[in-house]
Amino acid sequence: MLRAEITRLPADERRAFETTALCSPAPLHLLDDSISPDALERLLEKEVVRIVYRADGRPVLELAHPIYGETAETMLNPIRMREQYRTLYDRAVEPLLEQDLERTTGGGTIPTGDLLTVVDWGLHGEREVPLELLEPAFRFARPLVDHGFRVRIASALLRRRGLEPALRIDALVNRLEAFRSLGDPDAVAADEVSARTLIEAMPASAERTRLAADLAIAFADAAVLMVGRWEEAVAALGWADRLGAEGPTAAAAAAAIRVEAQRGIALCYGGEMVTAAELERRLSEATQGTPGFLPFAPTSILLHGQRGETRQARQIARQQLRYAVQAAADYPLAAGEIIGVWCLVDVFAGHSREAAFIYGVMDQAIARGAGGPRLRETIVSFGRGLLALMQGDWVGASEHLAIACSELDDFTGTGSEGLLLASLALAQSASGDLDGARVTRATIAGWTTGTSRLLDVPSRYHLLLARLWAPDGTERGEAEAIALRAREYGFGLMELRALHAIQLCGGPPLAPEQLARARELGSSLAAPIAPLLALHIDQLRTPGRENAGDTARRLARRGLFLPSPRHPALTVREQHVAELVSLGYSNAQIAKRLQNSRRTVETHVARILMKLGVGSRESVADALDATRWDDEEAAG
Structure with missing residues (x-):
């Protein structure tokens, strides 16, 4: 039906729709010459597209719903799409080149969003994007979650002849990371071999030490998360250590901290918890509460939490969360990860209220931070489900x-x-x-x-x-x-x-x-x-x-609801309400937990008292306990 509706759009509206579908989201000013203002106004009125505003106040045009983009993909053939991308790129690239490119990476006159958008148009249109645009866009793209774009831009760099070895290795490592997220182990292995060969051919230097650590950490992460080969991860990290030892002492020491953090993660993956705990102590002493501990922080917090060392876990979480906020450009997901494991530790320890508070912070942090909408939704739903479990809200937890x-x-x-x-x-x-x-x-x-x-x-x-x-x-x-x-x-x-x-x-x-x-x-x-x-x-x-x-x-x-037999006279919902009554919750509190009206809860409670044959809320607990003991004695 959507396809038919789009087909019936007037010609100027359809062109505006197709352009928006190709670019969404895109800075509106970059589309001034490509979309008729009148057509855009009519599409806005029909709620097919919408305008949102970035943090810097600039308007961005995007589709009102992802389904419009999916429909457009079925209507545009690859040749037509490439031509449209070329037209968009050709109109935008010259004005961009006239701006102060020297200051781009330092927050100069070209907004990051503009740069990335125009470069992406050029790559989709198979244009030869100038290196002075391609290289800074590559630097900006590394922390993005659009892994397809990261692959495209790194591949464009790698096709350039005469590229400096360090930049070529950076592109291989970045593409390897993106392939890991896209689930392509063969591509990861190929890029790892290419990058390793280039690094081993370099003379010993601080740059070689850094690049070796970058490659080993990226490959170790991929080896563990994609195929579970934690031994290969440890071996790759050992290779980086050996190359680092051949370089300057200061560079080797800095790289060793990063490599050691990734080694601890790999050891935990393999179940070597005692060795990982020893490594954590060494790493903590070496970093002395600096951001160098940040990559290992979520793992460390979980180790302490499961050991029952809640105070230490919280101390690490508070300390490293500050560093995660400061280092958001390099570790865009670190703050959300730390808050998430902090919440888990409070769940393990029985800190019900604290877990709810920390989860609220996590919800806000993820909403503001990097990550696609789908990733945010799944993480938030996981947190909500765990908190619902702690509250005994089984239906809500299931949902x-x-x-x-x-x-x-x-x-x-x-x-x-x-x-x-x-x-x-x-x-x-x-x-x-x-x-x-x-x-x-x-x-x-x-x-x-x-x-x-x-x-x-x-x-x-x-x-x-x-x-x-x-x-x-x-x-x-x-x-x-x-x-x-x-x-x-x-x-x-x-x-x-x-x-x-x-x-x-x-x-x-x-x-x-x-x-x-x-x-x-x-x-x-x-x-x-x-x-x-x-x-x-x-x-x-x-x-x-x-x-x-x-x-x-x-x-x-404290969040641990023990399995108990259902009273034969109660329904599943009545049993749940009865258990909350036995915990001392008021009708208003129960209504809030179960997202029911207060009147509904009052009706449940009245039926529960009648079915259990008790005259007060205080007697509900004894009636449920009697059922539990009778059930166990019958089983015995």
């Missing part, structure tokens, strides 16, 4: 996490894709969607992409909690395995969570050495949930469990 899971490629290789899927399975199981949970678990079982083991333990833990909502008798063995893996990694907080899960699985009480370990961790870890976990283990071992229900509610306030 948000399903949105994030719809674009799993955004998380590939980071380890967070496993946690994302496991969290979705937990939300589905807890909300009663057991069929959906089985499908999600099957997705996890069939996952073939290499992934980091840094979040392996919390991923398995969330999946275990999901299984506890519909147990089949195999859960205790998995809980035992998680506890052993957490101890192997030195992750004390996750080990305590796993020991608690063992006791939740039923069967014999924890072995004496396991109980002693749980008590030790509960008293020593700086995480608010730790002593509650240890206390609940003791209570679950005690016949009668007089206080276990109260401790379970205290754990829920």
Whole structure:
């Protein structure tokens, strides 16, 4: 239907639409000679296009909806598109060349958006873009998330004869990074070989040391995230160290810090957590709280968080977040990553309110920072889903996490894709969607992409909690395995969570050495949930469990909602509301959490009191506890 509507547009409107579709988004003043003002006005009235304003106040023309662009792509053949790009480029390039090119990279007279737009038109139109435009545009393009543009501009540079070796290597490394994001391992391998050959042919120098570190870090990142070959990543980083040792001492020292940070990431990918922890201590001492630690900061924060060292994790997060903001040009996604892992650490530790606050900061940072709309939507949905889990909002968690899971490629290789899927399975199981949970678990079982083991333990833990909502008798063995893996990694907080899960699985009480370990961790870890976990283990071992229900509610306030059987008289939604009532939430608070009206919640509560046969909200907890104990005794 859209195609037919576009076809029926008057000729001048259709030309304006096609030009906008090719360029969207583009600075409006660059299109002055290409679009009729009258036609543009009519398209604006029809809401086919729109004008937005950049931070510098300049207007930008873009399509009102991506579907218009998809429709236009089916209507324009490649030859016609190339000709239109050539026309746009030819009109804009001469005025651009007349401006002060010497000052471009220093914030001179040519706005960055104008430069990148005109160069991209030239590349699409297969024009020979002048090097004085191509090179500064290449520098600006490196941190962009438009990886296709990065490939085009780097390839254009590489086709130039007589290009300086350092610039050629920079172009290869930049293109390698873009190919990694586009999921092309063969192209990554080819560019790595070409760049390595050029670097090894250079004489020892500070520049050679820098280029070797750049290549090794980019290739190590690709080797880990794309194909899971962390040993190849470590080997490439060792090559950079050897070349650096042949150059000036100061350059070698600076490069070594960057290489060491990437080595730590690769080691965590391979599950070498103890070695990575030792490397982290060395790196922290070497950088002494400087921005040099920034690339390793998210990994370091997660290491400390899983060990239960919450204060250290927060200290690193606060310190490195300042550097991330200052170094946004070089590390455009660092601030969002640090805030994201900070939120995760608070989730692990049971800092419910703090996690919600940090997530709010992350939401704002991602909205302002680099990254396409799809990437922002998936990360924000992941955060919202985790917070919904901490609040016991299973339906909301399922909805948000399903949105994030719809674009799993955004998380590939980071380890967070496993946690994302496991969290979705937990939300589905807890909300009663057991069929959906089985499908999600099957997705996890069939996952073939290499992934980091840094979040392996919390991923398995969330999946275990999901299984506890519909147990089949195999859960205790998995809980035992998680506890052993957490101890192997030195992750004390996750080990305590796993020991608690063992006791939740039923069967014999924890072995004496396991109980002693749980008590030790509960008293020593700086995480608010730790002593509650240890206390609940003791209570679950005690016949009668007089206080276990109260401790379970205290754990829920820390974000850990324990699997419990549904009262036979209650619906899934009523069970959820009843559990929130048992935690002491008011009707207004429940309505806000569940995004229901207050009147709807009042109706639910009235039905719950009637079905449970109790006369007050305070008695709901006892009625639910009675169901839990009756269920366990029947199972026993």
